[in-house]
Amino acid sequence: MNFNSLSKSRRFAILLILGLLSAIGPFSIDMYLPAFDTIAADFDSPIEKIQLSLTAFFVGIAIGQIIYGPLLDKFGRKKPLFIGLIIYIFASIMCAFTEDANHLIVYRFLQALGSCSGMVASRAMVRDYFDPREGAKVFSMLMLVIGISPIIAPSVGAFVLAHFDWHIIFLILTGLATLILLAVIFVLPESYKGNRGMSLYPKAILTGYWSVFKTPVFLLYAMVGGFAASGLYAYLSGSPFVLQSLHGLSESQYGIAFAMVASCLIIATQLNRVLLNRLTSEEISKKASYFQAASGVLLVIFALTGMLNLVTLLALICLFLCAQGFIFPNTSAMALAPFDRLAGSASALLGCIQMALGAGSSALVSHFHNGTQFPMVAVMCGGALISFLIYLLLPKFNNRRAQV
Template sequence: MPYPFGRAFLLKNMMSSTLKNNRKVTLLILGLLSAIGPFSIDLYLPAFDNIATDFNTSVDKVQLSLTSYFIGIAFGQMVYGPLLDKFGRKKPLLVGLAIYIVASVLCLFTRDINHLIFLRFLQALGSCGGMVGARAMVTDYYSSREAAKVFSLLMLVIGVSPILAPSIGAFMLTHLDWHFIFLFLAVMALVIFLATWFLLPESYTGNREMSLAPKSILGNFWQVLSNKVFLSYCLIGSIASAGTYAYLAGSSFVMQQYFGLTKQQYGLAFAFVASAMIIATQLNRYFLKKHSSEQISRLANTWQAFIGILMVLALSFDLLTFPVALMLIFFFLFGHGFIFPNTSAVALSPFKGLAGSASALLGCIQMAIGAFASGMVSALHNETPWPMLGVMAAGGVLSLILHVVVKNRVKTDIA
């Protein structure tokens, strides 16, 4: 006798039960999948000077390896989105992790900065599968309001990476060559690969009838992109994130060369600043009990823009000492810790069957804007903090302007 609700219904309920029974393990793995990208960025930031010296090039050329990583993530997510919707979540995740491991190992043997820039692009293509897949799996299981809380939990794991990574990177550079940073990343990815394979429950088996023809894929992307809720909140969150990527691109120079910090001091300063996002994302779970994601993200946008303007004014009037810069950047990222989970939850809320494609577009747009922001920091490099702080402030202000415009023009339906 056939099941009255069908195999898909039963499988979804079985997976939901598995998720509830292994909630902590599942959330940890989803967090690690989301964090592999940020960890890959933060771990090697203290090594910019070492890499530049080893390759006999400049720091701004090494910064292009960061830009290429952002471009790779932006491009790669567009590929993974349709694959996640057609073949389910786990298979594309595992393929991506395998690519990442191979690229990380190849970084060990490179002796040319252009090769490293390309390998970082390839490494990004592997890592972005985890970022897209994790967001899609959250959308598979949770309503929009609950998803915002889960995104906050994932940000707790993601937020640990900027605290641990630079310190680990600085410690490794004290005792080992910078190439070993990429060996560490390869081993870490292998552990995540095994955890995903054996411990992560599948949340969506895929739609095998879905076509991967370019016309069909573009049609699905257009269906997502033409949704006003998605487009508005995707852009709000992505433009706000531009400031974070500008900080990642410029912090090594500003803190180590402009303010004169050692690698160990830079690692500690980076960890302190990163803790702002952890604090914010966990407070966000409390505020969601009384306020909507739109309200929280709009207030955080206002805060971030205000801090961005303060940073520019402090630099203009020669008041930007290291303690002042550290605290202002801390408060800037504190605001972003509220913006990311809430704008992501609202942007993805209209989609279920196309969650992979929606997640891919969200990540692609965010990373494309992030790549542009980091590229601007590199292109405008003038031996001062102006490029980094200017791009950070611009991201905060532009995001706030868009949020104000969207407020009365886009209606959301958050469950």
């Protein structure tokens, strides 16, 4: 299918659906964050255990993407999407009616397995439709939709908690996924028919993934983007406790603060589209990586010196996520640029690496929970520093990177 030959309204509809498919995972994360304290009290469980339901979601996305990648390459993009969205709908209903923390952790894992189909397929479809430079711009546009979710989702979650019950949050997610499934069925065109000759035997799948993984351009930018994103997931995991329990924000105030911080991510992704007219994706992401590392170091210094009050914390997190808005779309486009036949597997492995690192950072925040904000800011800083050091200490890749 020639994307440029479609009408303007059809192109907008396709991009909107791709954005929604990319956002269903983040929306599922952000919407229930204000309910952590409420769920913990309802289940009579420590908040650290409720945080594990978020970690389980990250693990589910990391594992699920590995499963969907070969399926997208063999059967095309839409059929695996159907399966994933149905799994998501089922798991969301089960989350809504669960009665203890252990079951919530299991159902959140299943919910993640379903949601990641949209994340993998949307990235692969961008690779199908666009060249790398245009792909970076489209990823920035998708980030606009993804970025809206941290603004809307916590506010919706806080509203639900104020007027209803936390179980309703998961019923809303069920309805949203149902609408997306209908849009995929009736509006979204197939971008790749699939390679029916592709083997799904474990050895063949592992060979394909290894071929992707050992590609220097992919490995470099997947790691840069993955470690940068791990700081974001540390913030997602730790912010309910830090902002509500330590800094005394109410559920509605937490939603407002979360929205303010997320707006920085949105603004950065849209500025990225403008900068791509003058700079390469590598130049932009490299400068943003340095900026994010500096923000992370300041977070730690301010925390250690007792200067990290609410205003300073939110300001530095805004700077941190602003850098993330430049890093994600550019590193994603560059990591996927070398692939055609294995675009689905490359998209899956890219997402798996990012989510595995995100799950690890979330688990670290939970494991080192000590009643202070230091575990969150330390893990954020660590992810940003590693991303920065990959750029700094691997000059041997300079001549092998794709200038896109």
